[in-house]
Amino acid sequence: MSHEELFTLFSKDLFIPELKAKNRDGVLEEMVDQAVEAGVIRDRDVILGMLKNRESLGSTGLGEGVAFPHGRSLAIPTLMALFARSSKGIDYGAIDGKPVKLFFMFIAPPIEKENRYLPALGQVVELIRDETSREELMGVKTFEDFQKIILGGE
Amino acid sequence: MATVQEKLLVLVALQDLDIMIRECDDKTHTDKLTAMGFTQEGREDLEEARKELVGTIDKALVNRYERTAKRLGRAIVPITGNICLGCFTIIPTSYTSSENRDKIMQCENCGRMFYWPKGS
Numbered sequence: 001m002s003h004e005e006l007f008t009l010f011s012k013d014l015f016i017p018e019l020k021a022k023n024r025d026g027v028l029e030e031m032v033d034q035a036v037e038a039g040v041i042r043d044r045d046v047i048l049g050m051l052k053n054r055e056s057l058g059s060t061g062l063g064e065g066v067a068f069p070h071g072r073s074l075a076i077p078t079l080m081a082l083f084a085r086s087s088k089g090i091d092y093g094a095i096d097g098k099p100v101k102l103f104f105m106f107i108a109p110p111i112e113k114e115n116r117y118l119p120a121l122g123q124v125v126e127l128i129r130d131e132t133s134r135e136e137l138m139g140v141k142t143f144e145d146f147q148k149i150i151l152g153g154e
Numbered sequence: 155m156a157t158v159q160e161k162l163l164v165l166v167a168l169q170d171l172d173i174m175i176r177e178c179d180d181k182t183h184t185d186k187l188t189a190m191g192f193t194q195e196g197r198e199d200l201e202e203a204r205k206e207l208v209g210t211i212d213k214a215l216v217n218r219y220e221r222t223a224k225r226l227g228r229a230i231v232p233i234t235g236n237i238c239l240g241c242f243t244i245i246p247t248s249y250t251s252s253e254n255r256d257k258i259m260q261c262e263n264c265g266r267m268f269y270w271p272k273g274s
Contacts, residue, residue, distance in 0.1 A: 042232065042271035046163060050170045053203050057174065058193035068192075072177075073170045074232060075271070095193065110173055110228060118186055125190045 009081035012143045013038035016084035046075040061094025070106040079108045162269035230267045240266035
């Protein structure tokens, strides 16, 4: 998957430059509410329940201040990706215990013809391993800046 | 007492959970996630969450869900337009009338249950 293809999954409506939430459940709620407002989710509580169950399987906070809440649900018609940032950082139960500042949420339907869910998730995980990209994303304030960082890694 | 719509949403959540549990048992899937750095050690917690969810709706409905899921993989699908998203056959127009929203409807062709997403 190219960075251009990856970027098509994100949108301005699914971009939160500064989270208000202060804890893990609050972050998940704020991100899901944003997706509901953008009209990409069918049922808020079903998605929220799925994401919380996914966290109980093992934290999606992979360390270095980044988390990737993700999963499949019938309550979404097509694959979506949301980016959110917290400049202060949130206690998310990440595997390294550090506060999380960057969130990439991926939600896919149970069956996806193009099968882009795991490749897209893997691509962002790879991008975030690069310290420069990570540092740039920590300071991102606009969707246009976000776009430059995602596409710039090509 | 839960409404039909509330019960159907529990089945949707149950199906999401079953997908997650199945993915935990799929080595190809878990290998990919492990390579990305994700841990998946809480399968028992998912089983526990499933038990809790199952306890919130009638046993007969859970049995119906489990029988259909065993046969078809997915037991419940959303109604969007007049097509069953499980087997892609056309649903009679009468199925989608608002009068049927307080009933558990199923596809005449494949037997999957339907739910109406919010706002539909």
